[in-house]
Amino acid sequence: MGFHGGGWWAYISHDEKQERPAITRELLWRVWEFAQPYRLKIIFLLLTILFITGLSLVSPLLVRSLIDDAIPNEDYRLLTLLAVGMVAIPIVNGGIGVFQRSLNSQIGEGVIYDLRRALYEHMQRMSLRFFTQSRTGELMSRLNNDVIGAQRAISDTIVTIISNIVSLVGTLAILLTLEWRLTLLGLAILPLFVLPARRVGRILRDLRRKSLEISAEMNATMNETLNVSGALLVKLFGRQEREMTRFADDAAEVRDIGVRSAVIGRWFFMMLSIIGAVGTAVVYWVGGYLVLEDAFTIGTIVAFGSYLSQLYGPLMALTNAPVEFAQSMVSFERVFEALDIPVEIDEKPTAKRLEQVNGRIQFQNVFFSYSSEDHAGGLQEVARFSWRGGGAAHLKRGKAKENGEAIENGKAAASEQRWALQNVNFSIEPGELVALVGPSGAGKTTITYLIPRLYDPTDGRITVDNQDLRDVTLKTLADNIGMVTQESYLFYDTIRANLLYARPDATDEQMIAAAKAANIHDFIAQLPDGYDTVVGERGYRLSGGERQRIAIARVVLKDPRILVLDEATSHLDSLSEALIQEALGKVMQGRSSLVIAHRLSTILAADKILVMEKGQLVEQGKHDDLLARGGLYTNLYETQFKQAETLK
Known part of the structure; x- marks a missing residue:
């Protein structure tokens, strides 16, 4: 796999051709609705993030005090206190980190439980029409792969983004206090972080969605051919080679997408690392010059260098945050696609119980068609329209648009409707x-x-x-x-x-x-x-x-x-x-x-x-x-x- 003829941009440019729905306020609000039951734990989680980040920002100041005060002044007491502080900070941070991880896991696992339950309950309410038009393996993929991906968004991606934002703001504030000119110089390379991120974010997000789609197809193949009926059919017709080839093709596509995503991500982070190294070198060069001019202390430049690494780390992570966030939101999109499929056989709020049933049944002028345009199709059809930016809520409208030739001028082609039952009347x-x-x-x-x-x-x-x-x-x-x-x-x-x-x-x-x-x-x-x-x-x-x-x-x-x-x-x-x-x-x-x-x-x-x-x-x-x-x-x-x- 080469990168000649245009470098990594040429390698990934062909994946950028198709546009996908953007992350909307409605999508974020629905994600928050699932997180709301855990809002108290989320508050405690945010407090631990603030505490851990605050303590981490103290360490470079201890080093500066050690170099500028304790050693030159031969202050043994201060030296001892600084040494104890350097040991105490990671111990306290580690303890709080364990508590943070516990909270994070409870929130993440709680969300995955709620999503799975909501999705399974919704599937249980779907009509038989939905299951005849959906592949079981794809339903399993939504309940497993997509829900786990959504859980990662809550427990990993969002927490990491918040931690990096807090760290960035705190570090920036201290840097401005230490030396505002060097801080501005260090921030001058910020546009070089931001510009590649937007392009890469969209590409990796699309690759993530495509990977989930192919994985669902692979799960469907396994479900169809590894149950008793499917395995019997495959053996009777001698189609083992065909099924193995079909599965291998899907697995290979998942593999290739994974490799492409990894390579694109590595190129991206390599560029960010080079940009960060250039920024650090420039700041150290100017800072070193100021030290030589006695405008800066050695402790300050050492502390400044430590803070600069704490600035570029979160900055690089936040530059990639839209990438990771967009990828994680794909899982939520796919879960919500399934949750938004309308329930065809629904129970009215005013529905009555059947009491003391006698058993008189009547069919009165009953018509029925399995291909009714009034109802959503299977999961694959809903997902197909969602790729056009509509989702399940817009499926019916999308189908009407697609069949515009047959329903021209708003007139339904009733003669083309295939009726399974026509005007059936009888009583039992x-x-x-x-x-x-x-x-x-x-x-x-x-x-x-x-x-x-x-x-x-x-x-x-x-x-x-x-x-x-x-x-x-x-x-x-x-x-x-x-x-x-x-x-x-x-x-x-x-x-x-x-x-x-x-x-x-x-x-x-x-x-x-x-x-x-x-x-x-x-x-x-x-x-x-x-x-x-x-x-x-x-x-x-x-x-x-x-x-x-x-x-x-x-x-x-x-x-x-x-x-x-x-x-x-x-x-x-x-x-x-x-x-x-x-x-x-x-x-x-x-x-x-x-x-x-x-x-x-x-x-x-x-x-x-x-x-x-x-x-x-x-x-x-x-x-x-x-x-x-x-x-x-x-x-x-x-x-x-x-x-x-x-x-x-």
Whole structure:
């Protein structure tokens, strides 16, 4: 890596082409909001900085007194006192420094705790749409790398800046008292410190942001390919080399950015050191001349030289302070980007609790699109717009600008909207079993997602017991709706912990009863550790049918008033399916149940069948009535349900 053809400025100039958002007053205020709970500790921290800096400024004066007074006057008592003082100052400073470090750590670790908690809580409130459009590894990067970077800004960068400011002001005041002409001469080189700092600060700040972005990409790659599902896919398709190359490319880019930042920083500090050395030499030369002219004492010039080093040190650090501060603020920017993403599924302040739910569900003129322009996308999309200076708060406006051709003159291109559901109307009465059928992509799963309010309708409304889902609390809604999804997810924990996730206060008897209802108790009892068996990552130590039955037992243990089953028996053999169907028949009694049905037995038992096609409800009724119409349901019955039943 060479620096010919223009030196270090040429080396770094290509990184200066892109402008980034400036550090704003709003950003600093938000940082202060996180620091406010620790303001008392911050005050004590500032006092320790003042005390340590004040004591450090005394040492050169002791040296001057030693040279000019104690030694020439052969004052043994003063000599002893000065020697004791020279030892006492570092001891006192060291003790106070330990206390300062303790305060600093408490503030920094406290801020990182608050940031992590705020970010995690915000992520927990995000809708399912956000997680389908965000990479898990990138979310992990925000919670770890960015939050730690923000903590460094509080506990290291800001404290260092304050310490250097106090030291600079104190040193400057003493220097002016000692010899104002030499002080002005020493400050004459100040512009040479300041001018390079602005350029380098912007470059290093951009490199820092780019490094965090690439690190997030690297984390996402690791998360996608090192979990069970990802690792299985990679092995089945023999793509290990491709994934290793992709990871190596990201890691190499992080490495190169780190090297570039280090080299740029080293060149910068080398220039500052040379400038400082020139300033010191000039001051010593002029000061030495004044000593020879008897206008200065030797002790004064020695003390002046010591203070000059204390002046240039903080001055160099403060010259680079905008660089370090800007880099540390990048982490706060990225954390705030995530915190500013609007919550799509939010709870109204006036939301009511669902009490004594009967289970009447109504869909009224419901439209829904997964690509709605009314909601923010994933984390990557928010970050992409923030690079243009907007952030999450301006995402919607940015998207509108980007799609200006399609929404010309303010007219939305409604015909281009891809609807997952269009004008869906139906009702489920308390205690009814409703079967949902239709070809793939008809909108069946979307309907099941809307009932527990994983998404909100783009238009129309959904009610439970005549109350709009958006008017009830999310907690009581979740408490009264039980759902078994297509993919049964289990935590890397014991079977017991996975079952009790639905109802933490359940007794062993209730847990076992739920497992028996799902026909999984006998299997669990045969395991060496029984209910304390660890199921592995995503439950992959179990078969698909076993995971599904545990998921069903979990919902049975929850004992909800409304059941939503999305292909709940799709992974079961015929015997297990029969036992599960019998168990579910008992569980669904007295409860409103919506089942995506692929089994004829479920369809025949249903009180009502909803037939979906291309996001529209095209038919509804009972089995015999729908067969008599000769429509889509008849076709599905002849090609799918009847044939599947015959093959059993």
